[in-house]
Amino acid sequence: MSAPSPEQLRTTGLLPYAEARLEGYLADLAHLVAIDSGSYSPEGVNRMADWTQERLLRLGFDVDRIAPAPTHGHPVGDVLVARRRGDLPVSEGGRRVLLVAHLDTVFEDGTAAERPFTLHGRTARGPGVSDDKGGLLAGLTALDILHETGSRQYAELVLLATPDEEIGSPASRPATEAAACGAHFALALECARENGDVVIARKGVADFRVTVTGRAAHAGIEPERGANAALAAAHLVVALQALNGHWDDVTVNVGVVRAGTRANIVCPEAELRVEVRSATAAGISAARSAIEAAAARPAVPGTTATVEQLDLCPPMEDTPASRRMFDRARKIAADLGLPLGGAATGGVGDANFIAGIGVPTLDGLGPVGGADHTPEEWLDTSTVPVRVALLASLVADLGDSRTG
Numbered sequence: 001m002s003a004p005s006p007e008q009l010r011t012t013g014l015l016p017y018a019e020a021r022l023e024g025y026l027a028d029l030a031h032l033v034a035i036d037s038g039s040y041s042p043e044g045v046n047r048m049a050d051w052t053q054e055r056l057l058r059l060g061f062d063v064d065r066i067a068p069a070p071t072h073g074h075p076v077g078d079v080l081v082a083r084r085r086g087d088l089p090v091s092e093g094g095r096r097v098l099l100v101a102h103l104d105t106v107f108e109d110g111t112a113a114e115r116p117f118t119l120h121g122r123t124a125r126g127p128g129v130s131d132d133k134g135g136l137l138a139g140l141t142a143l144d145i146l147h148e149t150g151s152r153q154y155a156e157l158v159l160l161a162t163p164d165e166e167i168g169s170p171a172s173r174p175a176t177e178a179a180a181c182g183a184h185f186a187l188a189l190e191c192a193r194e195n196g197d198v199v200i201a202r203k204g205v206a207d208f209r210v211t212v213t214g215r216a217a218h219a220g221i222e223p224e225r226g227a228n229a230a231l232a233a234a235h236l237v238v239a240l241q242a243l244n245g246h247w248d249d250v251t252v253n254v255g256v257v258r259a260g261t262r263a264n265i266v267c268p269e270a271e272l273r274v275e276v277r278s279a280t281a282a283g284i285s286a287a288r289s290a291i292e293a294a295a296a297r298p299a300v301p302g303t304t305a306t307v308e309q310l311d312l313c314p315p316m317e318d319t320p321a322s323r324r325m326f327d328r329a330r331k332i333a334a335d336l337g338l339p340l341g342g343a344a345t346g347g348v349g350d351a352n353f354i355a356g357i358g359v360p361t362l363d364g365l366g367p368v369g370g371a372d373h374t375p376e377e378w379l380d381t382s383t384v385p386v387r388v389a390l391l392a393s394l395v396a397d398l399g400d401s402r403t404g
Contacts, residue, residue: 014396015336017145018388025141025384026119032133033117033126037077038166039104045077045163048103048133052161055140056082059147061159068163068171077103077163079175086154086399093402094155095184097395098359099143100176100350101136102165106373115375122382130369134379135189136161138366142392154399158183165350168313173353180354185325185398188351188363191379192387193343194370199363200326200342202352203249204315206284208274210236210295212259214303216268226266227302230259233270235299240274243290249279250287251346277346279315313348314356321360325398329362332393338386365391 032051037044053063061082068076080103088094105128117126124134139159146157160179162172169176180186192198212233217226236254243252252274259270276287288309295305316322326342333340343364355361367387369379397403 014145014149014392015385015389017148018141018385018392021141021144021388022381022385025137025388026124026381028137029124029129029134029379030117032137033129034112036107036109036112037104037128038107038109039076039164040074041109042075042077042163044109045103049078049080049161049163052080052103052136052140053082056143056159059143060084066175068175071164071167071171076171079163079172080161081175081179082159084157086156087152088154088400090155093400094153095399095401096156096158096182097154097398098158098160098180098183098186098354099139099189099395100160100162100186100354101139101189102132102162102350103136104163104166105131105133106166119381122380124379124381125377127377129379130191130377131372132165132190132366134369135191135366138384138388138391139189141388142395145388145392146395151396153396157395157399160350162350168348169350169353176350176353177357180357180359183354183359186351186354186359186361187365187391187394188349188354188361189366190349190351190363191366191369192364192383194368195341196339196368196383197341197343198326198329198365199345199351200322201279201318201344202316202348202363203277203279203346204281204284204352204356205311205313205348206276206288207310208276208288208291209308209310210272210274210291210305211308212236212270212272212298212303212305214266214268214270214300217266219264219266223266226268228267228300229270229303230267232298232300232303232305233257233259233272236272236294236305239294240272240291243287246290247278247283247286250283251277252287252291279344280317281315284312284315313352316352316355316361316363318344319360322355322362325360325362328397329390329394332397333390336386336389338390365394
């Protein structure tokens with residue numbers, strides 16, 4: 001094949017390159033699916049990282065491996081950050097484009113042997129085939145195509161692969177945010193929705209602990225001396241659940257309630273664990289204020305309640321900048337004969353952290369797959385060539401601001 005022109009890099013010119021790589025993609029996918037790489041299986045995750053690193057080194061990337069500290073008492077695998085400088089400096093219109101995928105799955109060791117990779121017709125199955133081994137491999141294939149075609153009109157390409165996305169990325173989050181600093185655009189490689197949509201927004205999540213303190217007393221002899229924290233907590237559960245519907249795209253869920261130790265003691269302490277999900281940072285802030293206001297008005301005299309925010313995953317918001325990225329992706333997809341929709345989802349991923357520091361982000365740029373986290377997980381391999389061509393073309397388009 002002759003090298004595509006700069007214009008063809010952004011339209012149909014890369015599709016033949018992607019089609020020619022399908023057989024190799026499927027062989028590589030079978031190899032990766034055969035690796036057990038659960039979040040708490042660092043050896044397997046690092047086998048994934050070793051394979052990915054070798055592939056990137058062949059493409060001229062500089063690769064760093066970061067060994068994060070154990071999380072929740074468990075070791076995790078390495079974070080991989082690969083960089084390749086282009087020929088177009090930022091001062092001349094070049095842009096830094098970040099691709100992000102994850103190396104881990106939700107499955108325990110032994111699953112790959114129990115449910116090995118299969119391919120029936122166009123449907124591939126196996127642990128992690130869609131989430132996220134198919135997406136990671138799509139990103140590597142797109143970078144391979146850009147390398148072969150000599151596309152270097154960008155300031156820098158960065159590929160980030162994390163070891164613990166399936167458990168919320170507690171160990172890799174600092175490395176993710178550091179890799180995203182200075183990026184102009186981010187493309188997350190989770191697989192596309194089952195209907196082919198990419199993801200233009202993800203809700204953020206905030207976790208809270210509400211501690212209710214009362215006063216113990218003998219429940220039979222002098223209950224009037226007590227202040228029942230369980231009763232106060234029950235009123236709070238009702239009040240907090242009633243917050244649902246107060247704001248668009250904000251949900252509040254009291255998921256855990258703990259109280260008391262014995263039935264013959266007026267309950268002196270209770271605890272609620274509360275999750276807030278919102279499409280915007282403003283929604284999370286409003287819900288937190290409402291939770292604190294409810295806690296400040298205990299329904300049982302003699303009780304108090306305190307609110308502590310335990311964790312925050314920022315939303316990947318639907319912003320004008322991300323919409324412009326989506327419009328560019330949709331135009332390229334149309335040239336490829338692919339109708340492309342955009343979806344918002346309540347699930348979170350590494351894209352949330354990147355968007356949270358202000359980088360315009362699109363997700364779901366892998367092939368079409370579904371039934372993630374289940375034994376029925378699948379990948380539609382017929383979508384691989386066009387999705388890889390879309391991804392490679394979009395990277396080339398975003399990397400050169402002179403064409404935007």
